[in-house]
Amino acid sequence: MPIAPIFDPELLVRYDVSGPRYTSYPTAPHFQADFGEDDYRHYAHASNDDPIPRPLSIYVHIPFCTSPCFYCGCNRVVTRERSKAADYLQRLAREIQMQSELFDRDRKVIQLHLGGGTPNYLDAAQLRALMDMLRDGFNFASGDEREFSIEIDPREADPDLLHALAAIGLNRASFGVQDFDPGVQAAINRIQPIEKTLAVIRSARNAGFKSVSIDLIYGLPQQTVEGFAATIDAVIGIRPDRVAVYSYAHLPEVFRAQRQIEASELPTPATKLQLLGTAVNMLAAAGYRYIGMDHFALPADELVRAQESHTLQRNFQGYSTHAECDLLGLGVSAIGRVGDCYVQNARDLLNYYSAIDAGHLPVVKGYVVTNEDALRGEVIQALMCHGSVEFRDVEHHHPGLDFAAHFGDEMHRMSSLARDGLVDVDASGIRITGRGRLLMRVVAMVFDQYLAQPREQVTRFSRVI
Amino acid sequence: MGTPAGARRAINPEGEGDGDELAFCGTCAFAPVCLPQGFDKTALAELHCLIEHVGPYAPSAPLFKVNDPFDAVFAVRAGAIKTYVIDDQGREQVLGFYLPGELVGLNGVYPARYPCSAVVLDTTTICRFSFPAMATLATRIPGIQQQLFRLMSKDIGQASMLAGDFSADERLAAFLISMAERYAARGFSATRFRLVMSRADIANYLRLATETVSRVLRRFQDDGLIAVDRREVELREPAKLRHLGRSVLR
Numbered sequence: 001m002p003i004a005p006i007f008d009p010e011l012l013v014r015y016d017v018s019g020p021r022y023t024s025y026p027t028a029p030h031f032q033a034d035f036g037e038d039d040y041r042h043y044a045h046a047s048n049d050d051p052i053p054r055p056l057s058i059y060v061h062i063p064f065c066t067s068p069c070f071y072c073g074c075n076r077v078v079t080r081e082r083s084k085a086a087d088y089l090q091r092l093a094r095e096i097q098m099q100s101e102l103f104d105r106d107r108k109v110i111q112l113h114l115g116g117g118t119p120n121y122l123d124a125a126q127l128r129a130l131m132d133m134l135r136d137g138f139n140f141a142s143g144d145e146r147e148f149s150i151e152i153d154p155r156e157a158d159p160d161l162l163h164a165l166a167a168i169g170l171n172r173a174s175f176g177v178q179d180f181d182p183g184v185q186a187a188i189n190r191i192q193p194i195e196k197t198l199a200v201i202r203s204a205r206n207a208g209f210k211s212v213s214i215d216l217i218y219g220l221p222q223q224t225v226e227g228f229a230a231t232i233d234a235v236i237g238i239r240p241d242r243v244a245v246y247s248y249a250h251l252p253e254v255f256r257a258q259r260q261i262e263a264s265e266l267p268t269p270a271t272k273l274q275l276l277g278t279a280v281n282m283l284a285a286a287g288y289r290y291i292g293m294d295h296f297a298l299p300a301d302e303l304v305r306a307q308e309s310h311t312l313q314r315n316f317q318g319y320s321t322h323a324e325c326d327l328l329g330l331g332v333s334a335i336g337r338v339g340d341c342y343v344q345n346a347r348d349l350l351n352y353y354s355a356i357d358a359g360h361l362p363v364v365k366g367y368v369v370t371n372e373d374a375l376r377g378e379v380i381q382a383l384m385c386h387g388s389v390e391f392r393d394v395e396h397h398h399p400g401l402d403f404a405a406h407f408g409d410e411m412h413r414m415s416s417l418a419r420d421g422l423v424d425v426d427a428s429g430i431r432i433t434g435r436g437r438l439l440m441r442v443v444a445m446v447f448d449q450y451l452a453q454p455r456e457q458v459t460r461f462s463r464v465i
Numbered sequence: 466m467g468t469p470a471g472a473r474r475a476i477n478p479e480g481e482g483d484g485d486e487l488a489f490c491g492t493c494a495f496a497p498v499c500l501p502q503g504f505d506k507t508a509l510a511e512l513h514c515l516i517e518h519v520g521p522y523a524p525s526a527p528l529f530k531v532n533d534p535f536d537a538v539f540a541v542r543a544g545a546i547k548t549y550v551i552d553d554q555g556r557e558q559v560l561g562f563y564l565p566g567e568l569v570g571l572n573g574v575y576p577a578r579y580p581c582s583a584v585v586l587d588t589t590t591i592c593r594f595s596f597p598a599m600a601t602l603a604t605r606i607p608g609i610q611q612q613l614f615r616l617m618s619k620d621i622g623q624a625s626m627l628a629g630d631f632s633a634d635e636r637l638a639a640f641l642i643s644m645a646e647r648y649a650a651r652g653f654s655a656t657r658f659r660l661v662m663s664r665a666d667i668a669n670y671l672r673l674a675t676e677t678v679s680r681v682l683r684r685f686q687d688d689g690l691i692a693v694d695r696r697e698v699e700l701r702e703p704a705k706l707r708h709l710g711r712s713v714l715r
Contacts, residue, residue, distance in 0.1 A: 049664055050695050051664050052686065104676075
């Protein structure tokens with residue numbers, strides 16, 4: 001179990017560089033366009049051949065939103081034309097059918113995540129139809145084994161919807177809140193009265209959802225330490241099983257929607273740091289454990305237990321308690337990982353639809369993981385999930401490997417992080433310190449072979465804090 | 466494996482060593498017979514016994530097809546080979562798997578046609594022994610003939626091993642032990658190896674349903690008998706597995 005984070009503003013400022021979030025290694029910008037549908041089919045078939053094939057995890061991307069939140073950097077389509085959802089579902093049905101043919105029927109789906117956009121842009125009947133299609137194509141694990149989650153925009157939800165979602169087999173929900181402060185909500189174009197949010201979350205509990213999560217964002221325009229503290233207080237009052245506190249990355253040149261945000265209304269770097277400190281300290285005082293990156297959870301939550309028993313994983317869906325799955329990404333822009341390959345679907349509806357309509361999987365990019373990638377990915381995953389790497393464990397998985405010799409340069413760079421107090425290094429392993437825990441990305445980046453050019457870090461990835 | 470005095474670079478010391486025009490491969494099926502009698506590869510070449518290294522073949526490349534005229538036997542140098550027949554209903558029946566150092570094609574001696582097909586499973590390199598040359602060689606080096614008989618009867622033994630009325634647990638335990646022993650015999654780890662064949666092939670060979678193979682292996686893993694990571698298998702309790710598979714292994 002990694003130790004609790006210590007909020008050390010001076011250290012955070014010194015290491016406030018851009019870095020990947022390591023939901024994959026290599027990260028998505030390194031996927032290659034010469035990886036196509038046939039490659040994916042090959043790796044999908046091969047994944048059935050393992051003596052004990054991995055269980056399946058499915059991500060479905062629903063790109064639609066009724067109105068644009070100005071902070072958003074997700075792949076989404078803002079529209080009020082509901083018929084678009086029906087068009088999309090029709091294509092999803094074909095993609096689900098094509099994908100389901102690739103995987104042996106005895107491989108259970110133990111994880112499912114509906115993300116967006118706004119998954120509840122679809123109404124209850126459409127979501128039921130989607131779940132039916134998935135259940136027809138794949139072998140769903142039974143109730144206790146499954147972790148089936150959905151992102152919910154409380155503005156477009158009501159108690160009936162939550163009961164309908166529970167009835168179709170979903171058992172985890174994450175609610176987008178960002179900030180309860182009305183001034184902030186106006187500045188990000190997301191007016192969401194607290195009473196409405198509370199009512200929806202309460203109905204999720206009543207409907208039998210096993211786990212409820214709340215997403216917050218710090219660094220938004222108009223945000224103040226007092227206002228954010230009040231938001232966190234309200235969140236603690238709701239006592240969700242998990243809380244995610246994301247950092248807002250203002251990249252208006254990359255994300256068009258963010259051009260609506262008045263840069264002068266953004267908190268200063270010093271305030272932004274205080275916002276993070278407020279969240280970390282208040283959540284810790286309320287009994288939440290820090291899992292890593294942006295995630296906190298109550299001690300009884302499965303994420304905490306998985307971290308304690310060293311089975312925590314990190315994938316495109318964030319942190320997960322499940323043993324390694326093959327991850328299928330369905331829908332526009334979705335990313336999958338099957339066997340030794342990563343795969344990404346067409347990023348816009350036009351190309352996604354035209355591939356599906358022509359009877360093809362809409363694969364546009366992918367990557368075949370090398371042995372070296374797998375090794376580095378394992379080290380990065382250990383750091384991101386457990387805050388430590390034991391050399392012996394890595395060497396056991398890679399016969400013939402001498403960790404210290406193989407990672408000579410990396411260990412050299414690690415020693416300078418050790419001098420600054422981010423990590424403790426000895427002959428048996430690397431352990432991230434309390435001060436280093438909020439900078440785990442910086443520690444992981446040492447093992448990232450693709451970060452050689454410093455320029456790339458500046459443009460492609462959000463800042464660490 | 467003793468190296469006779471006077472032999473030039475005779476055999477690669479590591480189990481998986483690769484031979485060349487002078488040295489036998491570390492896994493060679495014949496080196497243990499030839500070398501003690503003073504025949505290194507140069508000597509074999511002088512007897513016009515051509516040992517031809519072929520490959521690497523990519524996975525699923527065919528080596529020979531059923532009813533092809535028999536003219537050579539093949540030794541696996543690296544990788545693996547699967548033999549199979551197609552029954553009259555068009556279903557594939559897996560007959561066997563061949564690992565480094567093992568010989569494929571001996572069952573074609575009579576009536577001079579291969580009675581099965583052989584396909585490469587993993588990236589595979591092979592040693593091809595033309596059979597007429599080998600038959601000549603057998604008359605010059607007495608041990609060769611004996612070695613051929615030994616290998617043939619081992620082949621038959623393996624095929625009959627699964628003919629009994631055994632449970633899925635017994636079959637899989639015996640299969641894992643047999644794989645381990647065969648790798649160990651060529652100098653590889655006896656407790657950790659890569660299963661080069663697909664679970665569908667394992668199931669077919671053991672006459673089990675594909676999902677049964679995974680279900681039983683998962684249970685073996687839950688019980689601490691084995692640890693499986695993708696295709697890598699580690700035998701954690703070989704003695705218990707051997708006991709479990711004893712009726713098949715005999």
